[in-house]
Amino acid sequence: MIIDKEIERRVTLLWIAFSFFTAHLCFFILPNVFEPWHEKTGDYLLKVKADSAAFRLPYDDTIVLIDIDNTSLGALGTYYLNRSHHARMIRNLTAVNAASQMYDFIFGGHLQPQEDADLIQAARNAGNVYIGMAFQLDLSDTVIQTADTDPQIRRFLQHTSWPVAENWKAEMFFTGRHPLVTFLPLSEAARGTGYLNLQPDPDGVFRRLPLMVHYGSAYYPSFSLRVVCDYLDVPVDKLIIKPGQIVLQSARLPNRSTRTDIRIPVDRHGNMRINFAGPWGRMKHYHFSDVYFASDDPSELALWRDELSGKIALVSDVSTGSTDVGQVPTDPYFPLSGIHANSLHTILTQSFLREPSDWIVLMIELLLLLIVTLLSFHRSAIFFTLGTIGVAGAYFSLAGLLIFTVNFMLPVIRPLLMVFFALITLHIASAVKNAHTHAATQRAREVAERDLEIGRKIQSGFFPTTLPSPAGWEINATFKPARQVAGDFYDLFWLEDQKTIGVVIADVCDKGVGAALFMALIRSLIRAFSLQDFEQGCSRHENPQVCQESSLLNTIRQTNNYIANTHGDTGMFATLFLGALDAETGSVTYVNCGHEPPMVINRREISARLKPTGPALGMLPDLEYRVAQVRLQPGDTLFAFTDGVTDAQDPDGEMFGRDRLAEALQTPAVDSGSMVDNILRTITGHIAGAEPFDDLTLVAVCRKSDTR
Numbered sequence: 001m002i003i004d005k006e007i008e009r010r011v012t013l014l015w016i017a018f019s020f021f022t023a024h025l026c027f028f029i030l031p032n033v034f035e036p037w038h039e040k041t042g043d044y045l046l047k048v049k050a051d052s053a054a055f056r057l058p059y060d061d062t063i064v065l066i067d068i069d070n071t072s073l074g075a076l077g078t079y080y081l082n083r084s085h086h087a088r089m090i091r092n093l094t095a096v097n098a099a100s101q102m103y104d105f106i107f108g109g110h111l112q113p114q115e116d117a118d119l120i121q122a123a124r125n126a127g128n129v130y131i132g133m134a135f136q137l138d139l140s141d142t143v144i145q146t147a148d149t150d151p152q153i154r155r156f157l158q159h160t161s162w163p164v165a166e167n168w169k170a171e172m173f174f175t176g177r178h179p180l181v182t183f184l185p186l187s188e189a190a191r192g193t194g195y196l197n198l199q200p201d202p203d204g205v206f207r208r209l210p211l212m213v214h215y216g217s218a219y220y221p222s223f224s225l226r227v228v229c230d231y232l233d234v235p236v237d238k239l240i241i242k243p244g245q246i247v248l249q250s251a252r253l254p255n256r257s258t259r260t261d262i263r264i265p266v267d268r269h270g271n272m273r274i275n276f277a278g279p280w281g282r283m284k285h286y287h288f289s290d291v292y293f294a295s296d297d298p299s300e301l302a303l304w305r306d307e308l309s310g311k312i313a314l315v316s317d318v319s320t321g322s323t324d325v326g327q328v329p330t331d332p333y334f335p336l337s338g339i340h341a342n343s344l345h346t347i348l349t350q351s352f353l354r355e356p357s358d359w360i361v362l363m364i365e366l367l368l369l370l371i372v373t374l375l376s377f378h379r380s381a382i383f384f385t386l387g388t389i390g391v392a393g394a395y396f397s398l399a400g401l402l403i404f405t406v407n408f409m410l411p412v413i414r415p416l417l418m419v420f421f422a423l424i425t426l427h428i429a430s431a432v433k434n435a436h437t438h439a440a441t442q443r444a445r446e447v448a449e450r451d452l453e454i455g456r457k458i459q460s461g462f463f464p465t466t467l468p469s470p471a472g473w474e475i476n477a478t479f480k481p482a483r484q485v486a487g488d489f490y491d492l493f494w495l496e497d498q499k500t501i502g503v504v505i506a507d508v509c510d511k512g513v514g515a516a517l518f519m520a521l522i523r524s525l526i527r528a529f530s531l532q533d534f535e536q537g538c539s540r541h542e543n544p545q546v547c548q549e550s551s552l553l554n555t556i557r558q559t560n561n562y563i564a565n566t567h568g569d570t571g572m573f574a575t576l577f578l579g580a581l582d583a584e585t586g587s588v589t590y591v592n593c594g595h596e597p598p599m600v601i602n603r604r605e606i607s608a609r610l611k612p613t614g615p616a617l618g619m620l621p622d623l624e625y626r627v628a629q630v631r632l633q634p635g636d637t638l639f640a641f642t643d644g645v646t647d648a649q650d651p652d653g654e655m656f657g658r659d660r661l662a663e664a665l666q667t668p669a670v671d672s673g674s675m676v677d678n679i680l681r682t683i684t685g686h687i688a689g690a691e692p693f694d695d696l697t698l699v700a701v702c703r704k705s706d707t708r
Helices: 001-027 031-051 072-078 085-094 113-126 150-158 186-187 223-231 288-296 298-308 337-349 356-375 381-406 413-460 513-540 544-570 659-667 670-686
Strands: 063-068 102-103 131-137 175-181 192-195 208-210 212-215 217-223 239-242 245-251 260-265 272-273 282-287 312-317 323-326 331-335 472-479 488-495 500-508 575-584 588-592 599-600 607-608 628-631 637-641 695-703
Touching: 001 031, 001 356, 001 413, 031 413, 063 072, 063 288, 063 337, 072 282, 072 288, 072 472, 085 102, 085 113, 085 288, 085 298, 102 223, 113 131, 113 186, 131 186, 131 208, 131 223, 131 381, 150 186, 150 217, 175 282, 186 575, 192 223, 192 239, 192 312, 208 337, 217 223, 217 607, 223 337, 223 628, 245 331, 260 272, 272 337, 323 337, 356 381, 356 413, 381 413, 472 488, 472 670, 488 695, 500 513, 500 588, 500 637, 500 695, 513 575, 544 575, 544 588, 575 637, 599 628, 659 670, 670 695
Parallel strands: 063 282, 063 312, 102 131, 102 312, 131 192, 175 212
Antiparallel strands: 131 175, 208 272, 212 217, 239 245, 245 260, 323 331, 472 695, 488 500, 500 575, 575 588, 588 628, 599 607, 599 637, 637 695
């Protein structure tokens, strides 16, 4: 049994290991299927958080968006803004004391000399203008060839590169290729440049921002990181790349007297996961035309100064036909300038979305599988199923709670996939085990039934095949076991040269195989001892009555002592009635060992009950028994039975009882056979199809009325 349980535990652990590796294999073989499931689960939780007033991330209106939208183009009376329009916007934002001016554009080559000069001068005078550029982002680690880049652009990039300190080699960061920059005079006049590129996840959703890329032997910042470092007064030498984070040392946050380190969590590719404050409309927006025309009226300009002073202004084109539209977790239609704004917002508010390391994820997965394993050891399949579903639900709720409260993103899909695989595989293993167990049980049952059938046939051989039939007497008996083998028995046989008949009826305690074995033992002992005692004892006595009494007592005592001394530890015993019937006189000498009292019936009335004359056989050695006697007159019937008759129950559990038996015995009967059949019919009607409660045995010995 212990070995079987150990094997079962090992099989369970094998299935758990299979679930673990299968889930990892799914993510390895089909990343484009399972990784998006994982990300979309996080998107769902983030959207619920963004829509919830209790957990919604408040928007920091330090970052404002100035939209070149259809309203602005209509107010300006044009479908396209020239560089003079942008030059005036720069001058106006400078006049209202904007802290930073971000232009989500890449201004191409030279156009109109006057307009270009106007824009360059405005940017130089402002001193806080940031212009976009672009790289082709690549994750390969091949050596970058810069020889094909324009020498002037190459010198500009070398001059503006960031020699960032590393205490961890960021070899997995994106590599920049084929730079595309704003025309150089404007780029050189601006406060700084940063790449605008965003890298969507495989399902096309923008969730992350690569903060830095390799180009040549140096790093280049993203548009957002370039601006935020100047805004927080963090020089390049105070920016450090560490495992899993980019640290802005000694950052000066607005409205704080002390400096602090800002640790931006990044993945191995240098991506920061953006914590979106909500859909596009939740951010602070202004029309381009409103700020543009503010310089026409000094009082209006003063109002705008109150509104925009100290702000980071992000200017972008969101008019109809603009192509920089992406999808983010909280909004399917989102201008990419909004992603830059949200990345700035995430850094300034330090509301970073943190993800556990691979080691922590592994520990979480193993812990979940350990819990499922412990649940699987419970015997109830329902308990295991509901418990596992409960664990999965609790884990999903925990993941949501951590996102809502501390911005920590637990992985959801792969751990739950492992739990699901474990649930299914362990159920399959349980079903296979149960099938094997059922098959083994069925085989064992067939063997047992075959053995029981053999036992039934052997036991039936213990019953007399023919009953004694002395002149003037009718003897009938029947036996119905509750199971295939039983503890009831009866026996009728000749004693003393065909003059005396031994009458035996007995009921061994309990039912089934054990009772049947004791039945065979007691039956053999009674017959053997009685034949021996009657043959030897009566030869020493001239008085037949003394002979019968002595022989009966010897038979009972020897049987009782043998059972009590030899098999006393089994706790088995039997009630038994043993009588010696003198076929000539009708005298019945008997010993009743705690058995149901047989009845003497005359003219349909019970004239006598042969009560016990001693205790049941086999309880203790050397018990005392006494002999009693009754005489059967012509027309009398000795009716003996076991308690299976009176204890027979109907479907409601009501017993047949002695009163119903007495009533049935008063029904007229032609002979003893009719009496037995009538009793059986009455009991069968009472049971009404219920399972037999106990073995049932009847013996009827009738002295015919015409015999004298």
